[in-house]
Amino acid sequence: MNVPITRLYVFVLLLFAVLVYFTSKWTVFDAESLEQRPENRRPLIAEQQIPRGSISTADGVLIAESVPAGGGQRPVYVRRYPADDPETFGNPIGYSYVDVGRTGIELSENDLLSGEENEFASIIDQLRNVPPQGADVTLTIDAQAQRVAAQALQAAVGPGVGGAVVALEPDTGAVRVMTSIPGFDPNVVDDEGAFSELSSDRAAPLVNRPTQSTYQPGSTMKVVTAAAALDSGEIDPDTVINADSPKRISGFPLENFGGESLGDIDAATALTNSVNTYWAQVGERLGPETLVDYMERFGFYSDPELDYPDTQMIPSGVYNVDGSLVRDGFDIGRVAIGQGGEEGQLRATPLQMAEVAGTVANDGTLMQPTFLQEAKDPDGRTIAELDPDRQDGVISEDTAQQMTEMMTNVVDEGTAAGLSVSTGAGTLAGKTGTAEINVARSLNVPWFIGFAPADDPQIAVAAMIERCTGCTGGEVAGPIATQVMDSLLDGQ
Amino acid sequence: MGSSGLSARNRELLALIPVAVLLIAGFAAVFIVRSDEISSVSLIYGGYFFAICLAAHVLLRIRLPNADPYLLPLAALLAGVGLVVIYRIDDGLAARQATLFLVGLVLFGATIVFLRDYHLLERYRYLIAIGSILFLFSPFLLRNQVNGAYLQVDLGPFSFQPSEFAKIGVVVFLASYLAENRELLSVSARKVLGLTIPPLKHFGPLLAVWGAAMLMLFFVRDLGSSLMFFGAFLAVLYVATARLSYVLAGFGMFLAGAAFLANRTPHVKDRVDIWLDPFANNAPEGAGQIQQSLFAQADGGLFGTGLGESLIRLPGPFFPSGCQEAFPFCGSIVPEPHTDFIYAVITSELGLFGGAGLILIYALIAARGLKTAVMASDGFSKLLAAGLTTIFALQAFVIVGGVTKAIPLTGVTLPFVSFGGSSVIANMILIALLLLISDRARRPQHSSSPITGPEEGLGA
Numbered sequence: 001m002n003v004p005i006t007r008l009y010v011f012v013l014l015l016f017a018v019l020v021y022f023t024s025k026w027t028v029f030d031a032e033s034l035e036q037r038p039e040n041r042r043p044l045i046a047e048q049q050i051p052r053g054s055i056s057t058a059d060g061v062l063i064a065e066s067v068p069a070g071g072g073q074r075p076v077y078v079r080r081y082p083a084d085d086p087e088t089f090g091n092p093i094g095y096s097y098v099d100v101g102r103t104g105i106e107l108s109e110n111d112l113l114s115g116e117e118n119e120f121a122s123i124i125d126q127l128r129n130v131p132p133q134g135a136d137v138t139l140t141i142d143a144q145a146q147r148v149a150a151q152a153l154q155a156a157v158g159p160g161v162g163g164a165v166v167a168l169e170p171d172t173g174a175v176r177v178m179t180s181i182p183g184f185d186p187n188v189v190d191d192e193g194a195f196s197e198l199s200s201d202r203a204a205p206l207v208n209r210p211t212q213s214t215y216q217p218g219s220t221m222k223v224v225t226a227a228a229a230l231d232s233g234e235i236d237p238d239t240v241i242n243a244d245s246p247k248r249i250s251g252f253p254l255e256n257f258g259g260e261s262l263g264d265i266d267a268a269t270a271l272t273n274s275v276n277t278y279w280a281q282v283g284e285r286l287g288p289e290t291l292v293d294y295m296e297r298f299g300f301y302s303d304p305e306l307d308y309p310d311t312q313m314i315p316s317g318v319y320n321v322d323g324s325l326v327r328d329g330f331d332i333g334r335v336a337i338g339q340g341g342e343e344g345q346l347r348a349t350p351l352q353m354a355e356v357a358g359t360v361a362n363d364g365t366l367m368q369p370t371f372l373q374e375a376k377d378p379d380g381r382t383i384a385e386l387d388p389d390r391q392d393g394v395i396s397e398d399t400a401q402q403m404t405e406m407m408t409n410v411v412d413e414g415t416a417a418g419l420s421v422s423t424g425a426g427t428l429a430g431k432t433g434t435a436e437i438n439v440a441r442s443l444n445v446p447w448f449i450g451f452a453p454a455d456d457p458q459i460a461v462a463a464m465i466e467r468c469t470g471c472t473g474g475e476v477a478g479p480i481a482t483q484v485m486d487s488l489l490d491g492q
Numbered sequence: 493m494g495s496s497g498l499s500a501r502n503r504e505l506l507a508l509i510p511v512a513v514l515l516i517a518g519f520a521a522v523f524i525v526r527s528d529e530i531s532s533v534s535l536i537y538g539g540y541f542f543a544i545c546l547a548a549h550v551l552l553r554i555r556l557p558n559a560d561p562y563l564l565p566l567a568a569l570l571a572g573v574g575l576v577v578i579y580r581i582d583d584g585l586a587a588r589q590a591t592l593f594l595v596g597l598v599l600f601g602a603t604i605v606f607l608r609d610y611h612l613l614e615r616y617r618y619l620i621a622i623g624s625i626l627f628l629f630s631p632f633l634l635r636n637q638v639n640g641a642y643l644q645v646d647l648g649p650f651s652f653q654p655s656e657f658a659k660i661g662v663v664v665f666l667a668s669y670l671a672e673n674r675e676l677l678s679v680s681a682r683k684v685l686g687l688t689i690p691p692l693k694h695f696g697p698l699l700a701v702w703g704a705a706m707l708m709l710f711f712v713r714d715l716g717s718s719l720m721f722f723g724a725f726l727a728v729l730y731v732a733t734a735r736l737s738y739v740l741a742g743f744g745m746f747l748a749g750a751a752f753l754a755n756r757t758p759h760v761k762d763r764v765d766i767w768l769d770p771f772a773n774n775a776p777e778g779a780g781q782i783q784q785s786l787f788a789q790a791d792g793g794l795f796g797t798g799l800g801e802s803l804i805r806l807p808g809p810f811f812p813s814g815c816q817e818a819f820p821f822c823g824s825i826v827p828e829p830h831t832d833f834i835y836a837v838i839t840s841e842l843g844l845f846g847g848a849g850l851i852l853i854y855a856l857i858a859a860r861g862l863k864t865a866v867m868a869s870d871g872f873s874k875l876l877a878a879g880l881t882t883i884f885a886l887q888a889f890v891i892v893g894g895v896t897k898a899i900p901l902t903g904v905t906l907p908f909v910s911f912g913g914s915s916v917i918a919n920m921i922l923i924a925l926l927l928l929i930s931d932r933a934r935r936p937q938h939s940s941s942p943i944t945g946p947e948e949g950l951g952a
Contacts, residue, residue, distance in 0.1 A: 001731050001732065001734070001871070001875075002866045003734065004730050004731045004734045005731055005862050005866050005878055006862075006866070008727055008730065008731060008862060008878060009858065009859065009862045012855070012858045012862075012885045015885070015886075015889045015893075016851050016855050016885075016889070018889075018893070018898055019851050019889060019892045019896060019898060020847070020848045020851055021898075022893070022896035022897060022898040023789065023839055023847040023848060023851075023892075023896055024844050024848075026786050026789035026790055026839070026896060026897075027789050027790065027793055027794070027839055027847070028793060028794060028844055030790070031789075031790040031791075031792075031793060034786055034787055034789075034790035035787075035790055037771065037783075039771065039780075039783050040783075040787045040790075041810075041825070042787050042788075042791060042803055042825070045806070045807065049807060069808055069809060075807065075808050076807050076808040076809060076810070
């Protein structure tokens with residue numbers, strides 16, 4: 001009977017080998033796909049057992065922190081947004097909750113905040129039996145200036161109307177201000193009723209306008225057109241073109257603001273006074289190929305290269321009626337002045353227009369925008385910090401210099417006359433925009449983009465509100481931008 | 493055997509050292525990780541359990557000096573792993589488990605003392621067979637359904653699983669019956685189309701056992717325990733007759749019968765459906781158990797999260813609010829973490845290596861048990877040792893296979909590891925029987941008197 005017993009043992013070993021095979025399947029080979037199954041709540045629970053890092057602004061205001069909830073030896077942590085005015089920071093910070101998920105910087109910096117960025121430290125911590133902990137993140141945002149922006153926007157808009165301000169550091173890409181109004185308090189998002197109310201609010205408080213909404217940029221687009229024309233050699237600042245009004249552009253008459261005919265003028269005069277017929281003709285000379293090429297260098301036609309969730313950024317560019325980006329076949333003359341027609345309407349995010357100003361300010365080089373100033377692990381080691389990245393060399397230094405002079409003129413004697421910043425007369429360069437979205441009701445989108453000080457730019461800004469009646473960019477958006485600039489320039 | 497210097501019992505004592513190390517390291521690790529939640533008093537249960545191991549060792553020194561030296565340490569190792577993991581889940585349960593080992597020790601001792609001549613069992617084989625079958629079906633007769641299957645009997649505050657005890661009785665009967673009839677079954681067979689077919693009159697018992705297994709599947713509604721019992725029967729039949737054709741025919745009949753019955757027994761069908769695809773949209777209720785088992789194992793990786801580190805108890809706001817029972821009966825993300833799914837907890841915290849290590853211990857116990865069968869001199873002893881070892885190994889296979897989705901899930905315990913009195917006590921009796929057989933098999937020829945064994949080396 002001994003031979004069958006030996007064979008029986010071999011059979012038992014085979015059965016156990018099957019068990020080891022299946023165990024290795026679940027623990028190792030299929031582990032990752034199991035962890036990603038929607039039924040698996042473990043990663044979600046585990047993540048909440050890790051105290052998430054805090055989020056602070058560059059000037060030291062605590063915006064987001066994790067507090068223990070539920071007690072016990074292994075509590076879970078919930079997110080709190082302790083700023084005095086959390087709605088000022090609701091965008092772009094976003095929120096992080098189990099039921100409604102994550103958005104904004106809470107989502108884009110999740111790896112740092114949840115400690116996943118720091119594998120080595122977590123192994124050491126495991127050996128020391130220290131529970132893992134996320135890194136504390138400091139943003140490039142300046143809370144003071146962010147508040148100034150929110151208040152200035154709030155004062156400028158009518159009920160139910162939104163607005164946005166973006167301020168960038170031209171040479172680093174650091175986002176110093178990103179304001180979207182109406183704002184929201186991320187503390188209430190956790191509540192189901194409040195969340196559905198916010199989601200269905202027609203004023204769309206959850207939408208981060210600077211990256212998620214596009215608007216007709218109006219005459220601020222002339223900065224792009226002028227930069228493209230100068231840089232490609234199509235014109236120089238002294239190129240004279242007849243700027244009478246109206247002019248036939250793409251077969252239809254185009255008028256200057258107020259129907260004014262200016263005769264033969266040069267590029268500097270045309271930008272200072274934001275002359276539509278001049279820049280429309282320049283656009284026609286450039287042609288769609290060259291203009292779109294320069295727009296792409298400025299960052300149009302793709303999501304901003306910002307450390308922000310893809311789902312919350314949309315590209316700027318020329319959109320047709322179907323909502324698709326088009327690169328030709330549109331009314332080039334009108335797109336060149338920030339308008340368009342059925343074949344293609346120019347639309348831009350406030351962030352994109354701030355990048356345009358920042359590129360001119362930074363000698364023609366566009367820096368990648370970023371929110372991340374610094375991240376420190378729980379032991380105080382810096383594990384990530386602002387490392388400026390060049391996104392594109394958009395225009396030459398000479399062109400940028402010419403543009404700076406022309407944009408300084410806009411403020412000194414043109415459509416933005418009367419605006420000033422604290423660094424003194426002649427130190428603000430800018431461009432106004434007043435996109436007419438409903439001529440009959442004289443509804444306009446007022447814009448201002450600019451930077452200061454002109455000789456050594458520290459800050460580039462785009463400010464806009466979604467609509468106002470019979471207003472202009474210089475009157476409405478300009479003062480918002482200069483208040484924000486002053487707040488940032490004073491702080492330096 | 494005893495020629496290598498150390499006596500069997502001294503080797504056993506040495507082999508108990510790893511058990512002590514495991515208990516100290518395991519209890520200390522869990523205590524350090526969870527010191528806020530468990531009291532230091534409960535640490536003594538590790539020592540208490542080790543004292544039980546030493547008592548069993550001393551008993552063997554006195555009564556069965558020649559018995560296999562590794563069976564007790566290996567079983568103690570399994571029980572130690574189980575106790576540490578149960579302690580990690582809930583220190584109160586660990587205290588109860590340690591107490592159950594004391595009861596187990598009493599029955600272990602009683603078996604060794606009173607069944608010294610285990611051939612007595614042969615005399616009562618029909619009584620044992622009838623008793624075991626009544627035992628097996630008692631949950632059904634008492635209409636005590638738990639989780640869709642009839643596996644448990646409630647006696648006041650206690651509940652016990654009769655199949656744990658019945659498995660020993662069934663194997664005793666089969667070993668005894670086949671030891672007597674093996675000649676007939678294996679010799680007077682004919683060959684038909686290359687297959688060896690026994691005469692029909694001897695085929696009867698095979699059909700009877702098959703029928704019993706089918707009845708069990710139908711009434712007890714548990715695929716795993718029927719597989720366990722029928723598998724042990726086929727193993728004993730194979731050892732007795734050396735006819736692989738019986739085994740193949742028997743297994744084929746089992747599969748055919750199981751496939752037929754599974755479709756007509758809702759609970760069994762659900763288990764099979766869940767096994768086929770636990771993530772199906774229309775998976776029956778209970779699929780979540782397997783899902784959670786797999787998710788827990790996926791957390792383990794190669795080395796595991798470490799004792800006490802994996803997610804079992806739902807934290808803070810995730811803990812269900814309307815719990816009627818205490819954790820781990822409620823509020824555990826891994827269902828039944830201390831019983832059916834303890835293997836998932838082990839792989840979650842000790843990883844693939846921990847799980848494979850545990851399976852290795854079972855493989856070593858199977859090796860010692862079957863070695864005992866090889867060394868035994870008479871047919872009954874051989875078949876009994878082989879049968880007990882096989883049913884023990886199959887039980888481990890059935891539950892670990894269920895938890896790892898190798899086979900449909902079944903509610904049997906992981907021998908010596910799962911929390912549960914019936915399991916602990918029955919398996920200690922099973923090990924005692926194996927030790928009795930091995931003591932007789934390994935006894936030096938000159939002192940083979942059945943009445944007085946060598947009583948040297950009281951030791952310790």
